[in-house]
Amino acid sequence: MDGHLVTLDGKQLEPTTAEIERLLASSTPFWLDLLSTPPASPEQQVLKDTFHFHPLALEDAEHFGQRPKFDTYDDFGLLVFYGPGNTNHLVEVHCFCSENFLVTVHQQPCPPFADVLHRMQADGGPPMSQLTVLYRVLDMLIDGYFPVLALLDDEIDDLEDEILRAPTDEQLGRLFDMKRSLIALRKIVTPERDMFATLVSGSSALPGMTPESERYFRDLYDHLIRVSDLVDSYRDLLSGAMDTHLSTVSNRLNVVMKQLTIIATIFLPLSFLTGFFGQNFGWMVTRLGSLAVFLAVGIGAQILTVVGLVVMFRKRGWLTSDGMVPAARPAARHQPGPHMRWLYIHTMRGRGGRPQTAAPTTAQASIVSASPGVGQQGPS
Numbered sequence: 001m002d003g004h005l006v007t008l009d010g011k012q013l014e015p016t017t018a019e020i021e022r023l024l025a026s027s028t029p030f031w032l033d034l035l036s037t038p039p040a041s042p043e044q045q046v047l048k049d050t051f052h053f054h055p056l057a058l059e060d061a062e063h064f065g066q067r068p069k070f071d072t073y074d075d076f077g078l079l080v081f082y083g084p085g086n087t088n089h090l091v092e093v094h095c096f097c098s099e100n101f102l103v104t105v106h107q108q109p110c111p112p113f114a115d116v117l118h119r120m121q122a123d124g125g126p127p128m129s130q131l132t133v134l135y136r137v138l139d140m141l142i143d144g145y146f147p148v149l150a151l152l153d154d155e156i157d158d159l160e161d162e163i164l165r166a167p168t169d170e171q172l173g174r175l176f177d178m179k180r181s182l183i184a185l186r187k188i189v190t191p192e193r194d195m196f197a198t199l200v201s202g203s204s205a206l207p208g209m210t211p212e213s214e215r216y217f218r219d220l221y222d223h224l225i226r227v228s229d230l231v232d233s234y235r236d237l238l239s240g241a242m243d244t245h246l247s248t249v250s251n252r253l254n255v256v257m258k259q260l261t262i263i264a265t266i267f268l269p270l271s272f273l274t275g276f277f278g279q280n281f282g283w284m285v286t287r288l289g290s291l292a293v294f295l296a297v298g299i300g301a302q303i304l305t306v307v308g309l310v311v312m313f314r315k316r317g318w319l320t321s322d323g324m325v326p327a328a329r330p331a332a333r334h335q336p337g338p339h340m341r342w343l344y345i346h347t348m349r350g351r352g353g354r355p356q357t358a359a360p361t362t363a364q365a366s367i368v369s370a371s372p373g374v375g376q377q378g379p380s
Helices: 017-025 042-050 055-062 111-123 130-143 145-165 169-201 211-277 282-287 291-315 338-347 362-370
Strands: 003-007 030-035 069-072 077-084 090-097 101-106
Touching: 003 017, 003 111, 017 030, 017 042, 030 042, 030 111, 042 055, 042 101, 055 077, 055 090, 069 169, 077 130, 077 145, 077 169, 090 130, 101 130, 111 130, 130 145, 130 211, 145 169, 145 211, 169 211, 211 291
Parallel strands: 030 101
Antiparallel strands: 003 030, 069 077, 077 090, 090 101
């Protein structure tokens, strides 16, 4: 079988059917991680014939693309969860949790699981519980959202600066792509947050859940709330960037129309002068015949008209130095580290729930910097 089999004391074994049956018969706690393949694969047969999971749970494991959820059965619970993988796609993980084992099934490689396995083997302490392993697995999946959202935040900032300098159709396409990605992410994070709300409220419970274990899962719930709030904040930023793009394009269109109007206004008196002096009245033909009169009246009047209009336009501010509205210069932004982004967005709020632009105090920065890493310890 394609996967890993490790006992909760950190001993890695060969993932075979005989080894799994031996562990089940001896009630030895273990974690089995399987890379799922088509329904007739050995992995699916183990879930059906060795673990004897409920047919509905097996059906979910065979047909991925499920909504994040938690279902309870007689002797185990099924938890469907998503997290960032090693590509731009999310990894769907099905977790079968009982009091003696944890089985995780996924179709795509999930690099965070290798870190969990390494930590289990490096701890050297007393054996973990299956809820400890489940907590660490889910913690690694949830923490994978934060680097992705941090990169998205930087991309939004760069895109806003580009829009202020020169809006293009390509930028508008990027805005729509990013907004669709955030909507898809929100469809995943929101059900996961609601699912953990039921777990920490006591409406549903994992097998072997204790008050101490519940504290750690409440920490995961807090992280999901933060991720959900970040997704909503970035959606608002993208909507504002889209409005800025459309407003900038509209303003530049107005500038072009203003210039065309100025040109038409300049040629309007010129057309009147040429039309007036082009009439074949006898008085004008007999009296306006010398070169001096031609230069003074015919040419000079037109030049004076153009000069007078340009001077008036400049005094009124209708003309700029380059004939266009100067490109906006975005203000220099302070680039916070990943550990400071949450503080800016969520802890320095003014009235009406809008974040203030003031920088965090030294005490706040030190608190964030000194905060311990998430998931360093699990429930026992």
